[in-house]
Amino acid sequence: MRRIVSLLCALLLILFATDCCAQGTPLLKDSDWNFHFQITGIIQAHPTFNAPYSGQNSLTPEGEKAFSVTSTIYLGRKLWKGAAIFFNPEMAGGRGIGSTLGIAGFPNGETFRIGNPEPVVYVARLFLQQQIALDKNDFEDVPGDQNQFEEKLPASRITLSLGKFGMADFFDDNEVSHDPRTDFMNWALMNNGAYDYPANTRGYTYGFIAEYIRPKWALRFGTALMPTYSNGPNLDFNYFKANSQTIEYERKYTIKTRSGNVRLLGYFNVSKAPNYDQVVEDKLSGVDTSMDVIYGKEYGGKKFGFGISADQELSRSTKIFARLGWNDGKTATWAFAEIDNTITYGIRVAGYAWKRPADNFGVAIITNGISSSHRNFLNAGGYGFMIGDSKLPNYGRENITEVFYQLYLLDHLWLSGDYQFVLHPAYNRDRGPVHVFAARVHIEF
Structure with a gap:
């Protein structure tokens, strides 16, 4: 490969x-080349908070701060008719507070689950894309963007993508809450927290996406590789034993000229992810006391889930959104976040009312939960790749409120302030609450 x-x-x-x-x-x-660039730096901190006990995956109760940075080049080249290749080298460095541990809905979507703060350059995306026209008489104007040419495309078409990319590039989109570089920063807001989408540690995978696009609706299917172990950097090329299938239906509509979108998503993963109940049973019986759910011993772990995502324009300045997500929670989280069910909703307002139309203000609410099997595993002393306080005697839903203000400074430059209130971090009523503050600088062109 x-x-x-x-x-x-x-x-x-x-x-x-x-x-x-x-x-x-x-x-x-x-017309033949597409070039974009972004760099985002985030400094985030939390003061001391209440924590009568901690485990190896707990957010440290002492006050701390952390800095992260990512930079991406988005390069595209048209090939033959309807075809293009996209190449995105990326650099990432720094870390999240607590080394990205201790909160299931982690407050910084720009940090990966990596402890090493040294900047590293890698290939984020490298994929081929083919557009196939279904109606040669009806076209739509598509604005230029990252990995998107400014061009006229058939309003009815099939789009095929093959290579390395992020599943979130295609699935679970949301016009209000999907990009931690410019909007809400929390993991459970940039994507559906219960969607354990296939990805390596940095959020990318190899796969194939087929999209059937019509003027008012779209149907997408994707198949991709899973990591070799939970949150692992390498992907498992034993495709027939470790893979992920995702399907999504998107419907566009208008309410009194105001646009809206609804997306229905379902997925099914197969990997080495261990079963929570079996791991706890093995510990109690003395067969295996390691309670390891990171390095699965055998294939056969299965997980399925569903999601709903919606966004609605209320006025030229105001948009609202909501997401619901659920998965069966029987096997270990393998790629994204230790969240088995989630509800999120919020609002974003552009600054027309205070004569700063390029500014944005947003408020969002998150409530995350886990299955009874996942809960029992954590209470028995188990650790996932993100959470684990050594025990969980007092389970509670992890509730988070995020508020941000994005200030447009000058062409291509934005500065944001962000605050998140985290109640019951890692589903533990005995710890917290946690107040998380952040400043974000973002440049793109």
Whole structure:
């Protein structure tokens, strides 16, 4: 696979060089190339909070601060008719508070579940995309964006994507709450917290996506690789024993000229994820006292879940959103967040009323929960890859409120302030509450 990635990178460089060196042609044809860039820095901190006991995955009760940074280049090149290749090298460094441990709905969506603060460069995305027109008489204008050319596309089409990408690039979208670099920062707000979508530690996977797009609705299907172990950096290429299938239906509508979207999602994962009940039973019987759910011993772990995502425009300045998510919670979380059910909703207001239309103010509510099997596992002293306080005698839903203000400073530059109130961190009524403060700088063009 590394050889394939290297060959694709070389192909992209050859295409770039050919375009630049061609006699009698401009160095870059705007219609054939797509280029975007972003860099985001976040400093986040929490003061001391109440914690009568802690475990190895607990958020430290002493006050602390942490800094994270990511930077991404989004490069695209058109190939033959309807086809394009996209290449996104990315750099990430820093860490989250508590090394991204101790809160299931973690407050910083820009931090990965990695303890190493050293900046690292890696390939985030490298994929081919093919557009197939179903109606050659009806077109829509698509604005240019990251990994998206500004062009006219058939309003009815099939889109096929193959390669390395993030599943969240295609599924569980939401116009109000989906990007921690510009909007709400919490993990359970950037995606459906109960969607254990396939990804390595940094949030990417290899897969195939097929989209059937109509003017008012769309149907998507995706299949992708799972990590070799829970939150692992490497992907499991034993596809027939470890894979994920996702399907989503999206419906666009209007209410008195105001646009809205509803998305229904379902997924099914197969991996080495251990069964919580079996792990607890093995400990009690003395068969295996390790309670390890990180490194599965055998294939056969299954998880399925559902999600609903909706956003609605109320006025030119105001939009609202909501998400609901659920999974069976029988096997260990394998890729995203230790959340088995979630409800989120909120509002975002642009600053027209105070003569700053490019500013945004948002408020959102989160309530996360876990299954009884997951709960019993944690109370028995188990640890997932994000949470575990050594015991959980007093379970409570993890409730979070997030408030942010995004200030537009000048072209391509935004500064945001963010506050999150976390009640029952990691579902533990004995710990917290936690007050989390953050400042975010974001540049993109």
